[in-house]
Amino acid sequence: MAQESVEVRESYPELDAFYDSLSDKNGALIPMLHRAQGEYGYLSQDVQLYVAHKLGVPASKVYGVATFYSLFNLERKGQYKINVCLGTACYVRGSEAVLEAFEKELNIKRSETTSDGLFTLASIRCVGACGLAPVVMVGEKVYGRVTPDDVKGIVDEYLGKAGEGNG
Amino acid sequence: MSSMTSQVRIALRNCGVIDPENIKDYIATDGYDALAKALFTMTPDEVVETVKKSGLRGRGGAGFPTGVKWETARRSESDIKYVLCNADEGDPGAFMDRSVLEGDPHCVLEAMAICGYAIGANQGVIYVRAEYPLAVKRLQIAIEQASELGLLGDNILGSGFSFNLKLYFGAGAFVCGEETSLMNSVQGGRGEPRLKPPFPAVKGLWDKPTNINNVETYANVAQIIRRGWEWFRQFGTEKSPGTKVFALAGKVNNVGLVEVPMGTPLRTIVEDIGGGIRNNKKFKAAQTGGPSGGCIPAEHLDTPIEYESLIGLGSMMGSGGMIVLDEDDCMVGISKFYLTFTAEESCGKCTPCRIGNMRLLEILDRITEGNGEEKDLDVLENLGNTIKDTALCGLGQSSPNPIISTLRYFRKEYEEHIFNKRCPAGSCSKLIGYKILPEKCTGCTVCARNCPVSCISGERKQVHVIDQERCTKCGVCFSKCPFKAIIRG
Ligand SMILES: Cc1cc2nc3c(=O)[nH]c(=O)nc-3n(C[C@H](O)[C@H](O)[C@H](O)COP(=O)(O)O)c2cc1C
Ligand code: FES
Numbered sequence: 106m107a108q109e110s111v112e113v114r115e116s117y118p119e120l121d122a123f124y125d126s127l128s129d130k131n132g133a134l135i136p137m138l139h140r141a142q143g144e145y146g147y148l149s150q151d152v153q154l155y156v157a158h159k160l161g162v163p164a165s166k167v168y169g170v171a172t173f174y175s176l177f178n179l180e181r182k183g184q185y186k187i188n189v190c191l192g193t194a195c196y197v198r199g200s201e202a203v204l205e206a207f208e209k210e211l212n213i214k215r216s217e218t219t220s221d222g223l224f225t226l227a228s229i230r231c232v233g234a235c236g237l238a239p240v241v242m243v244g245e246k247v248y249g250r251v252t253p254d255d256v257k258g259i260v261d262e263y264l265g266k267a268g269e270g271n272g
Numbered sequence: 273m274s275s276m277t278s279q280v281r282i283a284l285r286n287c288g289v290i291d292p293e294n295i296k297d298y299i300a301t302d303g304y305d306a307l308a309k310a311l312f313t314m315t316p317d318e319v320v321e322t323v324k325k326s327g328l329r330g331r332g333g334a335g336f337p338t339g340v341k342w343e344t345a346r347r348s349e350s351d352i353k354y355v356l357c358n359a360d361e362g363d364p365g366a367f368m369d370r371s372v373l374e375g376d377p378h379c380v381l382e383a384m385a386i387c388g389y390a391i392g393a394n395q396g397v398i399y400v401r402a403e404y405p406l407a408v409k410r411l412q413i414a415i416e417q418a419s420e421l422g423l424l425g426d427n428i429l430g431s432g433f434s435f436n437l438k439l440y441f442g443a444g445a446f447v448c449g450e451e452t453s454l455m456n457s458v459q460g461g462r463g464e465p466r467l468k469p470p471f472p473a474v475k476g477l478w479d480k481p482t483n484i485n486n487v488e489t490y491a492n493v494a495q496i497i498r499r500g501w502e503w504f505r506q507f508g509t510e511k512s513p514g515t516k517v518f519a520l521a522g523k524v525n526n527v528g529l530v531e532v533p534m535g536t537p538l539r540t541i542v543e544d545i546g547g548g549i550r551n552n553k554k555f556k557a558a559q560t561g562g563p564s565g566g567c568i569p570a571e572h573l574d575t576p577i578e579y580e581s582l583i584g585l586g587s588m589m590g591s592g593g594m595i596v597l598d599e600d601d602c603m604v605g606i607s608k609f610y611l612t613f614t615a616e617e618s619c620g621k622c623t624p625c626r627i628g629n630m631r632l633l634e635i636l637d638r639i640t641e642g643n644g645e646e647k648d649l650d651v652l653e654n655l656g657n658t659i660k661d662t663a664l665c666g667l668g669q670s671s672p673n674p675i676i677s678t679l680r681y682f683r684k685e686y687e688e689h690i691f692n693k694r695c696p697a698g699s700c701s702k703l704i705g706y707k708i709l710p711e712k713c714t715g716c717t718v719c720a721r722n723c724p725v726s727c728i729s730g731e732r733k734q735v736h737v738i739d740q741e742r743c744t745k746c747g748v749c750f751s752k753c754p755f756k757a758i759i760r761g
Contacts, residue, residue: 129438131459131460131478132440132458132459132460133460134460134461135440135441135443135457135460136440136441138443139402139441139443166461169462170460170461170462173445173462173463173619174442174443174444174445174463175443175444175445176402176403176442176443176444177443177444191364192364192365193364193365193521193522193559193562193593193595193609194365194521194522194527194595195365196365196609197522197523197595197597197601197606198522198523202746229403230364230365230613231363231364231365231366231367232403233367233370233371233404235365235367235519235521235527236521236527236528238521238527253746253748
């Protein structure tokens with residue numbers, strides 16, 4: 106995949122403001138990363154360097170923390186995030202097969218993004234909707250009792266939306 | 273949930289009953305009475321003593337006596353102490369804590385303030401999963417409303433006691449549910465565990481004495497203070513008083529949260545509350561304790577559930593996930609599921625956990641793919657026990673449990689995979705095949721039309737055949753055949 110040129114920005118005013126608003130600067134690294142990801146979608150190298158500079162910690166520490174936690178993305182994600190629940194309740198009701206069906210349908214592996222930037226496929230663990238197992242989430246929308254047969258329909262729904270948006 | 277008869281609600285008493293975003297609702301159900309009672313009629317020592325006498329034990333997994341923990345933190349001398357709430361809820365398939373936080377956030381805040389008063393701490397932190405946005409929002413609202421009414425903050429109710437609460441968000445790491453990892457995470461670092469001792473009650477967050485409890489543990493505290501320890505002890509058993517909330521899921525008819533007195537037999541939960549197994553299948557096992565726990569087979573269905581009995585069965589209470597498995601679930605597959613989870617979540621700090629779990633997983637992979645060897649079972653057991661004995665934190669010390677417990681009760685199933693290359697539950701796709709029974713096939717073509725790889729052939733009204741070479745064993749034909757003419761084996 107072509108490496109997108111990293112945004113080079115002199116400053117990140119949103120992060121500065123957030124930092125200033127913190128009453129306790131101890132332990133600010135993870136909140137800063139949460140905020141940065143919320144603002145910019147992912148943690149680019151620039152953003153990580155900026156956070157390191159702002160907090161006065163080595164960049165390696167920022168990178169170490171950013172890679173430790175699975176919620177932090179170091180790469181840009183697709184427009185629609187498809188999350189298949191692999192929590193135990195969903196697993197015993199066949200969510201693995203659902204995930205495989207998505208892999209086939211989108212022609213990517215889990216935690217990859219389609220080349221058109223439309224979909225990112227990932228697994229998550231228990232969204233607390235075990236009664237609806239197996240559960241799939243696309244963005245905030247929850248699909249319950251999903252079978253491999255439903256997968257194409259779900260993907261098409263978003264392909265349709267993306268088409269409308271462009272046309 | 274259909275049957276409420278065997279349930280008793282203490283931790284969940286307000287969930288679904290009050291408006292969690294309105295503090296007045298909580299106060300109307302005697303909320304914050306316990307805090308006032310503690311502040312104005314009890315000494316901190318009396319609060320600790322009451323919690324001790326209640327016999328309340330940690331609901332986050334290990335079942336450590338809460339009062340003893342509070343007492344240690346109280347006795348640790350320090351200018352600053354902390355009260356932490358573990359709302360990380362990492363067991364993949366459990367949502368007890370989430371329901372309490374979303375349905376009754378104030379009961380947690382109240383308990384933390386009481387704890388602060390008891391141990392001499394003025395600061396509290398709730399470490400909550402960022403994956404629970406609604407819980408986060410409700411906690412924020414609750415903290416705001418309680419602060420406005422002077423139930424949190426400086427000089428609570430004019431008592432001279434101050435207690436401030438902050439939220440801190442996890443970022444998706446199971447090991448951060450382990451208390452010392454959680455503290456490292458709050459300090460802004462990688463959530464790697466610390467060596468214990470020193471225990472958090474002596475040296476915890478920012479190296480200060482810290483009391484950490486689970487959400488559900490806290491959810492019991494206000495009731496104990498308000499109604500007395502004798503009241504609490506009327507529920508549950510001598511060694512495990514009170515109730516436990518379980519997230520019942522899997523193959524039962526009724527799934528959802530249940531709160532039952534400790535000592536309730538597993539059978540009551542599965543059959544009466546859970547309404548038995550779906551589709552008239554047979555119960556095979558109940559998995560408790562999540563990735564740290566094990567599987568309890570049918571012959572132990574009448575065991576009363578309490579901390580010790582579950583450990584005796586090779587499982588554990590854990591935080592309250594309970595997944596019911598039926599005859600279609602492969603126990604080797606279930607072990608593999610949990611090992612995949614722990615191997616992925618191992619923080620990598622200690623070698624037994626980082627490398628040992630990978631080796632265990634590779635062996636399970638082999639077995640489920642039909643490449644298991646005779647010696648594998650011994651290796652699983654020996655290596656598993658070595659990891660348990662040598663890993664740094666609770667994650668590694670318990671990660672082999674799913675394997676060890678299934679080996680104990682379902683060894684034959686492992687042996688079938690290894691020696692006969694068969695998966696008796698018909699779930700390991702590499703070990704199963706599908707066949708069309710000529711005497712039952714009517715040539716309706718349903719299977720051929722639904723096969724995603726078009727490997728079934730046959731003329732209409734003629735017996736169909738599956739091309740075994742091209743079959744991906746997806747099972748679609750098996751489930752679609754209207755005449756049950758396709759068998760799996
Ligand atoms: C790997 C691992 C994960 C854990 N995850 C959680 C968790 O998600 N929630 C929790 O309350 N306790 C969890 N614990 C237990 C905590 O370390 C700790 O025992 C608990 O928060 C103490 O509170 P309690 O005494 O009220 O149970 C975990 C322990 C380990 C070893
Ligand atoms: S396991 Fe999927 S929602 Fe709980």
